[in-house]
Amino acid sequence: MPTVVLMDSSLSMTRPVSVEGSEEFQRKNLAVHGLTMLFEHMATNYRLEFTSLVAFSSLWELMVPFSRDYNTLQEALNNLEDFDKTCLEAALQGVSNVVQQEWGTSCPCQVVLVTDGALGIGRGSLRHSLQTVKQRMEDKKFPLPFPFPSKLYVMCIANAEELQATDSMDNLEQLIHLNGGEGQIYTMEGPLCLKSVQSMFSKLIDQAYSPFHAVLRCGNLTSDVQVFPRPEPVTIDEEVDPIPKTVQTEVDEIGTGATDDTEEETSTNQMAGKSPNFCVLLHGSLKVEGMVALVQLGPDWLGMLYSQADSKKKSNLMMSLFEPGSEPLPWLGRMSQLGPASDAAENPYGEDDSKSPFPIQPKNKRSYAQNVTVWIKASGLQTDVQKILRNARKLPEKTQTFYKELNRLRKAALAFGFWELLKSVAELLERECTLLPDSAHPDAAFQLSHAAQQLKLASSGDSKYAAYEHNITPMLTDFSGGGGADRI
Numbered sequence: 001m002p003t004v005v006l007m008d009s010s011l012s013m014t015r016p017v018s019v020e021g022s023e024e025f026q027r028k029n030l031a032v033h034g035l036t037m038l039f040e041h042m043a044t045n046y047r048l049e050f051t052s053l054v055a056f057s058s059l060w061e062l063m064v065p066f067s068r069d070y071n072t073l074q075e076a077l078n079n080l081e082d083f084d085k086t087c088l089e090a091a092l093q094g095v096s097n098v099v100q101q102e103w104g105t106s107c108p109c110q111v112v113l114v115t116d117g118a119l120g121i122g123r124g125s126l127r128h129s130l131q132t133v134k135q136r137m138e139d140k141k142f143p144l145p146f147p148f149p150s151k152l153y154v155m156c157i158a159n160a161e162e163l164q165a166t167d168s169m170d171n172l173e174q175l176i177h178l179n180g181g182e183g184q185i186y187t188m189e190g191p192l193c194l195k196s197v198q199s200m201f202s203k204l205i206d207q208a209y210s211p212f213h214a215v216l217r218c219g220n221l222t223s224d225v226q227v228f229p230r231p232e233p234v235t236i237d238e239e240v241d242p243i244p245k246t247v248q249t250e251v252d253e254i255g256t257g258a259t260d261d262t263e264e265e266t267s268t269n270q271m272a273g274k275s276p277n278f279c280v281l282l283h284g285s286l287k288v289e290g291m292v293a294l295v296q297l298g299p300d301w302l303g304m305l306y307s308q309a310d311s312k313k314k315s316n317l318m319m320s321l322f323e324p325g326s327e328p329l330p331w332l333g334r335m336s337q338l339g340p341a342s343d344a345a346e347n348p349y350g351e352d353d354s355k356s357p358f359p360i361q362p363k364n365k366r367s368y369a370q371n372v373t374v375w376i377k378a379s380g381l382q383t384d385v386q387k388i389l390r391n392a393r394k395l396p397e398k399t400q401t402f403y404k405e406l407n408r409l410r411k412a413a414l415a416f417g418f419w420e421l422l423k424s425v426a427e428l429l430e431r432e433c434t435l436l437p438d439s440a441h442p443d444a445a446f447q448l449s450h451a452a453q454q455l456k457l458a459s460s461g462d463s464k465y466a467a468y469e470h471n472i473t474p475m476l477t478d479f480s481g482g483g484g485a486d487r488i
Helices: 027-045 070-078 088-103 126-131 160-164 168-178 194-208 278-289 378-392 399-416 419-434 442-459
Strands: 003-008 051-056 060-067 109-115 150-159 183-188 212-218 221-228 250-258 268-272 291-298 301-309 315-321
Touching: 003 027, 003 088, 027 070, 027 109, 027 150, 027 194, 051 070, 051 088, 060 070, 060 088, 088 109, 088 126, 126 168, 150 160, 150 168, 150 194, 160 168, 168 183, 183 194, 212 278, 221 278, 278 291, 278 301, 278 315, 378 399, 378 419, 378 442, 399 419, 399 442, 419 442
Parallel strands: 003 051, 003 109, 109 150, 150 183, 212 250
Antiparallel strands: 051 060, 212 221, 221 268, 250 291, 268 315, 291 301, 301 315
């Protein structure tokens, strides 16, 4: 799980603090001391994780892109310059951009915001940003919640009394709320000194960066392992009184299976060993054979172990957690019924491996298992619109096909509430009508104008024309032949 450290480099961070034996000691120095402590811990315990450093004041700057080199991070932190006022919204947008460019929107990320609690003045301040959250256009919306799974930890180089004297604490709590409640605010206890900042960052380390120690067991073979990041407790929504399920500290490998390619995991954890042991043996075997191993995480909870390479020379032993339950993968059936193929009355894969018992077909046919129009990517929608335009240019010969495709798109747009699509396609048809050559059949212009008008009526939401069951039928004209004017 990558980490972004968001460091406040505004002028307020240069405010002096009274520390024995030091005349020129600033809040910035306390922040650097705390982050140095965090970097040293991660360099020792989280060597495989990536960390980035972003500094901000009225603007933000990527000081160190995602890296495992904590010496580079420490050097950039020590050389951080002081700038002007605080503008936290721009910095949060910068974090969002940096993470998405490197990891996309599916990789969980931890954001550590280090600030003194002075959140700016006037326009651009956090107070002003939060007051205008609900009055914004879509293209200028507040960057929280982040578009990727995240936890926001706010490290305040100030004590709670100082923050509560103003509305800073309320504003920071609202940040956590906007991020879906994922995160926590840490403040310094007592006077602002090295001991207080060490205590605060120790709490962060215990909460978010403490290693998860476990024992991997397979028969008589065992191995001590560390799992990075810590597996999060899982709560099943369907339960009446849900109790969070946690991964046990002793996990059992219960079998292996062949794989061609590993699908995206629910949760990815990096496991590392320092000395040759069963973990290393298992990792090498899975890597060479291209297999996965099922692992027992707790009562009625399984996962899988597999090898994944992050470079040509380096690979890690990964663990993916399945959803708790007896059938986490419906196509595989009940996990408790898996066993060696040699125990079956007959080889389920056939004598020459020509068949497979998987995927297991459901007993009942799903009611939604039918051909429906789905636009997951823009290219799919573009293809459907182009199909309509191609048929429009071949009117009246393609009248039936034109209206069939037009009605298919109309129904899908109405089902999704995509009114703008109907209006846009209507405008495209009107444009096609104006571009018809002089040699075009007269009926083509009538049909295009008629279809465009019907789509505009449907986009208005009028119950008579926007009914899902209603079909647009060809316009009957003096030019329509017998076949072209058939209703569909």
